[in-house]
Structure formats: structure tokens, C-alpha cells
Amino acid sequence: MNKNLLWKASNTIIESSNIFKFSKKVENKFNLNFKKNFNSLWNWSLKNNEVFWSELWDFSDIKGDKGKRILDKNKIFYKNIFFPDAKLNFAENLIPLTSKEIAVFSLKENGTEDFITWEELFSNVCKFSDYLIKTNIKKGDVVAAYVPNTIETIVAFLGSTKNGCIWSSCSPDFGPQGVIERFKQIEPKVLITCDHYYYNGKKINILNNVEIITKSIPSIQKVIVFSYDNTKIDKKYLSYYDILKNSKKDTNFQKFDFNHPVYILYSSGTTGTPKCIVHGSGNALIEQKKELLIHCNVKKNDKVFYYTSTGWMMWNWQVAALSCGASIYLYDGSPLYPEIDILLKYCSQKKFTLFGVGAKYLDHLKNENYNSKHLDLINLKTICSTGSPLISESFDYVYNYIKKDVHLASISGGTDVVGCLVAGNLYDGVYAGEIQGPSLGLDIDVFDEDGKKLSNNHKGELVVKTPFPSMPIKFWNDNNSEKMHDAYFNKYPNIWYHGDFIQKTLNHGYIIFGRSDATLKPGGVRIGTAEIYRQVENFSEVNEALVVGQNFNDDIRIILFINLKDPSILNSELEEKIKFNIRQNCSPKHVPSIIIECPEIPKTKSGKIVEIAVRKILNGEKINNLEAIANPGSLEFFKNLKIN
Numbered sequence: 001m002n003k004n005l006l007w008k009a010s011n012t013i014i015e016s017s018n019i020f021k022f023s024k025k026v027e028n029k030f031n032l033n034f035k036k037n038f039n040s041l042w043n044w045s046l047k048n049n050e051v052f053w054s055e056l057w058d059f060s061d062i063k064g065d066k067g068k069r070i071l072d073k074n075k076i077f078y079k080n081i082f083f084p085d086a087k088l089n090f091a092e093n094l095i096p097l098t099s100k101e102i103a104v105f106s107l108k109e110n111g112t113e114d115f116i117t118w119e120e121l122f123s124n125v126c127k128f129s130d131y132l133i134k135t136n137i138k139k140g141d142v143v144a145a146y147v148p149n150t151i152e153t154i155v156a157f158l159g160s161t162k163n164g165c166i167w168s169s170c171s172p173d174f175g176p177q178g179v180i181e182r183f184k185q186i187e188p189k190v191l192i193t194c195d196h197y198y199y200n201g202k203k204i205n206i207l208n209n210v211e212i213i214t215k216s217i218p219s220i221q222k223v224i225v226f227s228y229d230n231t232k233i234d235k236k237y238l239s240y241y242d243i244l245k246n247s248k249k250d251t252n253f254q255k256f257d258f259n260h261p262v263y264i265l266y267s268s269g270t271t272g273t274p275k276c277i278v279h280g281s282g283n284a285l286i287e288q289k290k291e292l293l294i295h296c297n298v299k300k301n302d303k304v305f306y307y308t309s310t311g312w313m314m315w316n317w318q319v320a321a322l323s324c325g326a327s328i329y330l331y332d333g334s335p336l337y338p339e340i341d342i343l344l345k346y347c348s349q350k351k352f353t354l355f356g357v358g359a360k361y362l363d364h365l366k367n368e369n370y371n372s373k374h375l376d377l378i379n380l381k382t383i384c385s386t387g388s389p390l391i392s393e394s395f396d397y398v399y400n401y402i403k404k405d406v407h408l409a410s411i412s413g414g415t416d417v418v419g420c421l422v423a424g425n426l427y428d429g430v431y432a433g434e435i436q437g438p439s440l441g442l443d444i445d446v447f448d449e450d451g452k453k454l455s456n457n458h459k460g461e462l463v464v465k466t467p468f469p470s471m472p473i474k475f476w477n478d479n480n481s482e483k484m485h486d487a488y489f490n491k492y493p494n495i496w497y498h499g500d501f502i503q504k505t506l507n508h509g510y511i512i513f514g515r516s517d518a519t520l521k522p523g524g525v526r527i528g529t530a531e532i533y534r535q536v537e538n539f540s541e542v543n544e545a546l547v548v549g550q551n552f553n554d555d556i557r558i559i560l561f562i563n564l565k566d567p568s569i570l571n572s573e574l575e576e577k578i579k580f581n582i583r584q585n586c587s588p589k590h591v592p593s594i595i596i597e598c599p600e601i602p603k604t605k606s607g608k609i610v611e612i613a614v615r616k617i618l619n620g621e622k623i624n625n626l627e628a629i630a631n632p633g634s635l636e637f638f639k640n641l642k643i644n
Helices: 011-015 018-030 038-047 049-059 118-134 151-162 176-186 207-216 240-245 281-295 313-324 342-350 359-367 392-402 482-488 529-536 572-585 611-618 632-639
Strands: 005-007 102-108 113-117 142-146 166-170 190-194 196-199 202-205 222-226 261-266 276-280 303-306 327-332 354-358 382-386 407-410 412-414 419-423 444-447 459-464 496-504 510-515 542-552 555-564 594-597
Touching: 005 392, 005 407, 011 018, 018 038, 018 049, 018 281, 038 049, 049 281, 102 118, 102 151, 113 118, 113 151, 118 151, 118 240, 142 151, 142 176, 142 207, 151 166, 151 190, 166 176, 176 207, 176 276, 190 207, 207 222, 222 240, 261 281, 261 313, 276 281, 281 313, 281 419, 303 313, 303 342, 313 327, 313 354, 327 342, 342 354, 354 359, 359 382, 359 392, 359 542, 382 392, 392 407, 419 459, 444 496, 482 496, 510 529, 510 611, 529 542, 529 555, 529 572, 542 611, 572 594, 611 632
Parallel strands: 102 327, 142 166, 142 190, 166 261, 190 222, 303 327, 303 354, 354 382, 382 407, 555 594
Antiparallel strands: 102 113, 196 202, 261 276, 412 419, 444 459, 459 496, 496 510, 542 555
16 A cells, blocks of 8 residues: 555445446446546546536436536636526525435534424425515525524525525624625625624624624615524514514425526635625536535435534535535534534534534644544544645544544635535545545646646646636626636636645645745745645644745745744744754755744634735735634734844
8 A cells, every 4th residue: 555545445435426326327328437537537527528517417416407508608718607598496406305304403512402304494494485575585685694503594595595585694703894894795685693602612792793784784674683592582683583483485496597696705815805706506506516426425314514604615515415415414613612522522423424624623633632532433434624735644643543444535625616626536545635636527737837737746826727617607796807807817818727826646636735825935936835834733842833925135035933832842942843844844945034933823714824914914014804814813913023
């Protein structure tokens, strides 16, 4: 076995998998033989792109009328329209069952458990839909939600999309300004919210924020409130529960265009006002079903969990698992409170088949030497990791201390595509530090700065060379498509530029080295920040690190910030060890000029390290959109820093 090969699916697993069933269906229909080789299947999906998406529609059992045309072609990349004649109802596809089995289970940090059956989910979605119809909230109207990750949120989401309304959500940890920055642009008619939520042992009231929000967004006509733990709703707001109690079930699922808007997501970061990214209903559905069914092998009656908030695209991704006939399991609260293993205990008790978390969560468990040997994880088939690159040592850690026989699928994509560009698959082995391969049907590649294809083991820009269904249908208020062009097509003509610094490996896998706009360029050499993190976070003394480039003497110097487990241990000996490790395993160019201890690493609300904001501070530039940062107070340390 290759020393970096950590796991390979058995023939038994492969031949009972969805990817095998899909392959066999295609092989039999078109007289092919992929020989259980993912690269062969992927290449076929590119060369026969329209056939692939049509076959995927059928295989994934999308409810609706596919139409005769698969692609309305255009010379301009983002003007290509997939399934231009197709009609479907997004919500109908997410409620494929009407049984008395659990559809959604909810656990909250305060210990409250709740669930809803498929039958009840169908009923409540139809009642919420009926209320919107009665109050003249119709197709194309925006329903905004400032909500925790609960069952009520999912009912409201599906009830809104059932009617062709456009959904947009923010997690309750956003302050009022962050919510206003997002929702004011899209002019919602309805705001759905909650009275309070819990995080890290604290009860946090959000209705005070709601007052500020509604005064600043005049388009909001109605505010619907549900309770986090069954307390009474203030009478000045509409009660979610009264709405369900007083509404009839509207069971008519009107079909809309494949490209009809389903939800609005937001660009994160600190580079200006959040951009409103609009995704189409069929576009998101077919991509997410592909990833869940074929790349993650989700099946009917599986139990799918992803730790996420309603402000991260992984919430949309997890909810889409309902379309596979799988139950979804929600958690609302801190992933480390009241215990470091609260999520894994939840996984053990409820017998999850897919357990999804951010890479930083796995890194944290590794750094704390956590061992799950006391937990029963026998049902767990897949562990998904995303949000940031998963380092090699964390791959090793999962197989040594979480579960040996499991498909560890590191996945990466983004809000822009509401899904993955690179993902896992059961045909290939899992190699330490590598994402297994590209997502089917997506013509991804690695380009140099001049737009030339790079060979394997060379770092460059992640691009998509041909159109794909889950690209945004538009940006809000972008009638001439300037924002769309500037976001993805400004660097390479008519080629999707994704903004990840990436390398294809000899195993046909991928390693991501961080965001392109955060790459370091000392002496003009491009260095991905993840390369340095891999070395630094291997030290037991280090909790986390942040690395940026600072303009200095007409060049860029690398400054490394480290958050230590024991604040008193940073000395010249540890500094030299860190520098030596980076020099030996990377290159002399990677070695930081300065290492500084910092009390807290700034992160976005989805757990990503905020490198660009710190770089801007050190270079005397203005930063915007602080509401995207989960802990903005952490930036004060960098603002007050004096570096020679």
C-alpha cells in the first residue's frame, strides 16, 4: 500500500454504491466500460456533457418535466442556460416521502431535542405555503430569515420555495448592521426570525436586533417569529405556530422554470458590501443531488449531519439531502460546548451515516489529542470536511483516532456554486492531504497566471473551462452582468476563475493551498498560506496560526501569527523550531520574517481564517464588511500592533 494511501473502498462497498449504479446504467445504455475508474467516468461526463446531465436528472429521480433541450448554448460562458424548457418545484423534490419516519431531527445546545416526520413536514410546508398565498406573498417575492438552525427554519424555507418565493437567510450571530447590509439590497417582503438562541452557554436575545432591522428595511411587511424553546411570542409579531394552526394545507406544487431563483447567498470576506448571489432552483438541486448521491453515496433512510449555521451554504447543501430520501440531523450551538465531543456523541447516539464538519473542527480535535474509541460509530460511512484545506496530519488523525473504516471526503467549492468543484468518490483511494478528484460534469483545470494549463504537481489557479448548471443565474441588481463578469471572468477570458490556489497530484487528486487573493509573494514567488499552516499547526504548542504578507522594502515579507495553548511558551527556541520545520518541508522562501503570538485568530462565521482583513490592517488599508467576521474584536490586536 502506498504510504500516503489511507483508505480504499472494498468491492462490496463499491458495488452497492450509487456511483457504481449510475456507471452501470450509463455503460449499459451507451455500450461503455468505465472499469470502476473515476477518471474514465469524469472524462466521459465532460465529452458528453449534455448527455451526462440528462442521465443524472433521470438517475437522481428529479420530479418535474425535463424538456427536450438540455443546453441553450451561448458564446458567453455565463449566458449558457441548462434545461431551458424544464419545469419543477424545488420544495416538492425535497419532500419525496410522506411516511411517519423522521425527516428532520433537531438538537440544540441547551439540550432541547425535537423532530418532525415526513408526513408532518409535508403538512407544515403546505400550511406555511397557504399562509403566504393568502397574504399575497407570491412568486418572485423575497422571504428573508434571521434564524438559528432549526426545524421551523426548514419548514419556512420549503414553504416559501414551494410558492416560487426567493429565500435568503442570515444566522443570528450577525449583528443588525450585517443583516441590514445583506437584506436591504434584496428588499424582502417577509422577515422570519426567532426570539433568542444559545451559543457557548449563553442565551442571546435577537428581537432587539429585529426592531433595528425592520426600521432600516422599509420593504418588510410582515415579521414572523418562532420560539427557540417554546416560550410565548410577543403579540406585536406574527406567531409561526398560529400561522400553522390557522392555515389549510395547500397541496398544489406549481412547477417553475429550472432556472427560477430559489435562494440568495452572500459573498463573505472584508472586501466591500456583500454581493448577492442568486441561485436557480433546478440548478442547485441537480448539482447537490449529484454530490450527495454519487460523490457522498447518500441513500434513502440515511442519516445526514453537517455542522453549519443558516448563513453558510452548507446549510443549503444539507437540506438538499432530504431530496435523497435521507433524514437530516441539525445541531444549533457551539460545536465544542458543553463538551469537546458533543457532535461526535450526537453522531454515535443517533447513528449518523454521514458526519460533516469544517476542517478546523477536525484540526482542533487533533490538537487536543481527542480519541473517539469510547463511541459507537459503526453506522458512520462518510466523514465530510470543508471550509478550509484539511492538512495531511488531520487525515491521519481521523483514521487513527475517529474511525479506521470510513470514507473521509475532503470537499471544496463555495457559495458561488452552492456546491463542490472537487470532492470525494468511492472509486478512488483516500490519500493523506488530498481531495480525491473533480466533481462529475465540471471541466476543472489548473492554470498559470497567463492562462496556460499546468501539468500535475504544479500550483496554479483553479478554473472551470466550460459552463455548468450550478453557476449563479445572476447577481442581484446586476442587470448588465458587470458584477458577474468581474467576480469570475475578469482574469481569464470566458473561463470561470474560482479564486483557489490549487495543485493536481499524481493520484489525480487535488491539494488546495488557500485562496488566491491571500497567497504570499515574497520575491515574486507565489506561496499558498495552507502550505505554512500545515507545518506550523503540527506543533503541539500551537492552537492555530494566521499568516499574511506585509509590504516591506519594495517586497513582501511573511509575518506569522500563532495562537498558543500556553501563552508563556513562545521563545527563540520554539521560533527557530518552527522556522526550521518550514524551511525543511517547504522552502527558504516560505520561512516567515517575523513570528508573533496573538491572543485570538479572526475568523468568518463559517470558521474560515480571515487573512485578508489582517493583511489590509498591516498594510494600512481600509477594511469593510466587518459583520462577516465572527469575532471582530480580535482585530484590535492587529490594529494596535507596531512592527519594525
